[in-house]
Amino acid sequence: MDFYTSLVYARNSPLVGKLAYYLLKLLGAEIPCSVPIGEGFELAHGGFGVVIHSKTSIGKRVKIYPGVGTGRSDIQHPISQSKFEGIVIEDDVILSPGAKILCKEGILRVGKGCVIGANAVLLKSTGENEIWAGIPAQCVGMRQDQ
Numbered sequence: 001m002d003f004y005t006s007l008v009y010a011r012n013s014p015l016v017g018k019l020a021y022y023l024l025k026l027l028g029a030e031i032p033c034s035v036p037i038g039e040g041f042e043l044a045h046g047g048f049g050v051v052i053h054s055k056t057s058i059g060k061r062v063k064i065y066p067g068v069g070t071g072r073s074d075i076q077h078p079i080s081q082s083k084f085e086g087i088v089i090e091d092d093v094i095l096s097p098g099a100k101i102l103c104k105e106g107i108l109r110v111g112k113g114c115v116i117g118a119n120a121v122l123l124k125s126t127g128e129n130e131i132w133a134g135i136p137a138q139c140v141g142m143r144q145d146q
Contacts, residue, residue, distance in 0.1 A: 004043045038091065055086035062089055065097040073102035073123060113143055
């Protein structure tokens with residue numbers, strides 16, 4: 001496990017959690033302590049520019065590259081008027097550099113084994129083992145290595 005990924009897991013430590021959170025933020029990755037993260041997570045290349053919404057949950061063996069963001073797609077409205085409930089990133093997902101996962105209402109799910117391509121803007125839930133790319137992202141294939 002690399003230094004950056006160690007900081008991600010240390011965020012919830014009673015002794016050094018806040019320090020780990022702020023150090024990670026200082027290094028360019030915003031991952032709130034409220035975000036549950038499964039085992040085998042990898043923050044590739046230090047995750048510079050990664051911003052994860054506090055209502056996101058991340059499964060096991062997820063790999064996140066620099067520039068990835070998750071959050072609301074209706075930020076023009078006050079949070080009190082938003083129908084956004086959260087984002088669920090299931091197991092074995094790869095979020096490529098610059099990918100954005102944005103939800104307008106309810107819960108957006110990135111299905112098990114999915115790959116979200118570089119700079120893609122995902123606005124809807126996916127199935128399992130799908131490859132999504134583009135703006136807005138569309139399913140462009142199936143992952144064969146799962």
